[in-house]
Amino acid sequence: MAVPLPTSTSHAISDDDFLRFREFFYRKTGIMFQDNKRYFVDKRIQAQILSGGYASFRQYFDRVCFQADSDELQALVNVMTVNETYFYREEYQLKCLVRSILPEVVKTMGAGDTIKIWSMPCSTGEEPYSIAFYLLEHWSRVDDFNIEIVASDIDTDVLRKAKLGLYADRAVQHVSHDTVEKYMTMTRDGKFQVIDDLRNSIKFTQTNIIDAIENRFYRGFNVVFCRNLLIYFDDLSRREAAEAIFTALTPGGFVCLGHSESMSRISSLFELRKFPEAIVYQKPVKS
Structure with a gap:
């Protein structure tokens, strides 16, 4: 006998359910959904309940909270995170x-030394590939150093797309x-794909910036791009993220935030630098 899929009433999300989910997701990711995001949250949770064949929110939520291998939790993270960017x-x-x-970073370096750049969150890859394009096209000393670009995100779906490099x-x-002609190829269906050499030169990794255990391996970076992430965090999560970036950077290293974000309002760990092009x-x- 076939088991019917949950109906709209059986997987309805109550106010208490929403608050439970919001607190749980915040603890896991640092992202706090305000009340005005209720519709966004409900629709995505309901889609997960339906696709998984769960009988109710409670059954689904118990699976997310207590599943040993975290597949359901990762799937939830993937649908709840916003990924919109471009080159x-x-x-x-x-x-x-x-x-x-970079001219300041390399003042104390010799030829062949390693420059490490971290793109976090990298979304579907436009940012780390843009960094690579820009270095190759606009930095005259790009061949003097060993440049490592690490690109990370909490969302495993966007990481798969980033590795594919198809846009x-x-x-x-x-x-x-x-630049497109030089570093991308045209596919049969009219899309642009980053060339193999560049795709293979960037290391894509899954991590949560506020998880100290996951981030313990991210060290020694000269530059971190962490743009348009902190706007989704509350004050506590922003401070935790700032501390993670601080630990990941070498002394004298730099962090670039989104245009509406200010480290000065988050943490006193960093010094503000005003360059002609950007703060x-x-x-x-x-x-």
Whole structure:
């Protein structure tokens, strides 16, 4: 006998359910959904309940909370996180990277030394690939150093897309035709794919920035791009994220935030640096 899928009433989400979920998701990710996001949250949870064949929110939520292998939790994280970006977003920071930040970083380095750059969250890969494009096209000393780009996100679905490096024309509309020709190929269905050499040169990893255990391996970075993530956090989670970035950076390392974010309002760990192209934040050389 076939078991019917839950009906709209059987998987309805009560106010108490929403509060339980919100607190749980906050503890796991640092992301706090305000009341005005209720519709967004309900629709995505209900879709997960239906797709998994669960009888009720309670059954689904128990599985998310107590499943040993965390597959259901990861699937929930993937549908709840917002991933909207494009190549060369906030390009002024990329200009700052090649004109001001890296020239300062390499003052104490020798030829062949390693420069480490972390893109967190990397979403579907536009940011780390943009960094690679920009270094290759606009930094004259790119061949003097060993450059490592690590790209991380909490969402495993977007990481799979990032590794594939496949994009519609809208994503690359701000990239010059010559750059696209040089570093991307056209697929049969009219999409653009980053060339193999570049895709293989970037290390994509899954991590949660407020999870100290997961982030213990992220160390020694000279530059961190953490743009448009902290706006989804509350004050406590922002401070935890700032501390994680601080620990990941080398002394004198830099962090670039989104245009509406300010480290000065979050943490006193960093020094504000005003370059001609952008305002960024620096880990003190002696900290």
